[in-house]
Amino acid sequence: MRKGEVNMTQHLDQMAVEDLLTTMNNHDKSVPLAVENALTQVKPVIDACVEAIRNGGKVIYMGSGTSGRLGVLDASECPPTFGVSTDVFTGIIAGGDRAIRFAVENAEDDQLQGAIDIENILTEKDVLIGIAASGRTPYVIGGIEKAKELGVFTAGIVCKPDSKIAELVDGPIELLVGEEIVRGSTRLKAGTAQKLVLNMISTITMIKLGKVYEDYMVDVQASNHKLRNRTIGIICEIAEVDEDTAKEALLACDNRLKAAVLVSKFSISSEEAFEILTDYEDNLRESITYLETKSAVLG
Known part of the structure; x- marks a missing residue:
């Protein structure tokens, strides 16, 4: 002062x-x-x-x-x-x-x-x-x-x-x-x-460390009703699918959001989604890039 x-x-x-x-x-x-x-x-x-x-x-x-x-x-x-x-x-x-x-x-x-x-x-x-x-x-x-x-x-x-x-x-x-x-x-x-x-x-x-994709919490734990709804919303927005599709994918993927995004967005099995995420160290962006490149090559 x-x-x-x-x-x-x-x-x-x-x-x-x-x-x-x-x-x-x-x-x-x-x-x-x-x-x-x-x-x-x-x-x-x-x-x-x-x-x-x-x-x-x-x-x-x-x-x-x-x-x-x-x-x-x-x-x-x-x-x-x-x-x-x-x-x-x-x-x-x-x-x-x-x-x-x-x-x-x-x-x-x-x-x-x-x-x-x-x-x-x-x-x-x-x-x-x-x-x-x-x-x-x-x-x-x-x-x-x-x-x-x-x-x-x-x-x-x-x-x-x-x-x-x-x-x-x-x-x-x-x-x-x-x-x-x-x-x-x-x-x-x-x-x-x-x-x-x-x-x-x-x-x-x-x-x-890959825990966020764009500005989404893609490793959020859906431990309550609010977070379960948020998880469904994130899948819908990233994969550009409807709520029913997101819910089905999340269920098939044992509530793993990243895998559910891949299943919803690319119409692959949960097993394939898990394998790709493992190959790319659970990084959603790199997994999406791989699948987009693969889709482009296959036409």
């Missing part, structure tokens, strides 16, 4: 709700810019995640408090959205599962426990992403140091400049959102910025 400026957030308790809303919204506007400024730092982390998963490894998010909960949230949403196993993205939080809902006092200060928790699940094929708004959480530092001992690629999502974690990791991501409207409450701008970057890491990694 420059000399002579008035800090409009220092009298929050005396402000009307309308003014508080405006002030908080104005603070939040800095978040997308902070993320934009860090995009060049995010790319190498995504590249490392793609390579790790392609080679049979996993991505581990590690944090405490809000940062840890955001990692657990992002990891837990990947299986239903992208059809991956529950360990491809893994979130661990200081204090264990109880800390997802309740504050576990002093858990974030246990550097040794961070090292132990990581050592128990880490392999040399993995990527570890530490999430800590302060950039100095001992629990996360313990995990990062252990991962570095094992030669694992490490990244850190932090919201302070020149932090210990940014110095330690291979891929630092610095989201410099500035002071919070409520001083020190890192669940606000810092948490929002972290969530945006976690969205980018998991979603773009999955796109590059």
Whole structure:
């Protein structure tokens, strides 16, 4: 704050709700810019995640408090959205599962426990992403140091400049959102910025691994009525068929969306669809290109 400026957030308790809303919204506007400024730092982390998963490894998010909960949230949403196993993205939080809902006092200060928790699940094929708004959480530092001992690629999502974690990791991501409207409450701008970057890491990694075709979630797990309807709609749109045809194909393909698209679009058997997807490592675009080329050759 420059000399002579008035800090409009220092009298929050005396402000009307309308003014508080405006002030908080104005603070939040800095978040997308902070993320934009860090995009060049995010790319190498995504590249490392793609390579790790392609080679049979996993991505581990590690944090405490809000940062840890955001990692657990992002990891837990990947299986239903992208059809991956529950360990491809893994979130661990200081204090264990109880800390997802309740504050576990002093858990974030246990550097040794961070090292132990990581050592128990880490392999040399993995990527570890530490999430800590302060950039100095001992629990996360313990995990990062252990991962570095094992030669694992490490990244850190932090919201302070020149932090210990940014110095330690291979891929630092610095989201410099500035002071919070409520001083020190890192669940606000810092948490929002972290969530945006976690969205980018998991979603773009999955796109590059063939889990998205055009803008469709083609590995979505149809685990409820809404998602079953969405799955039918995706098949209809990609294969350009009616709903009955899509339903029949999905049933014949044991609810595997990609195979059902091939069956619907090219009038092939489910067995042939499975074989082609296997040949092209479950990549729908490459499978469609093959069948289109084959159809053109055969006239």
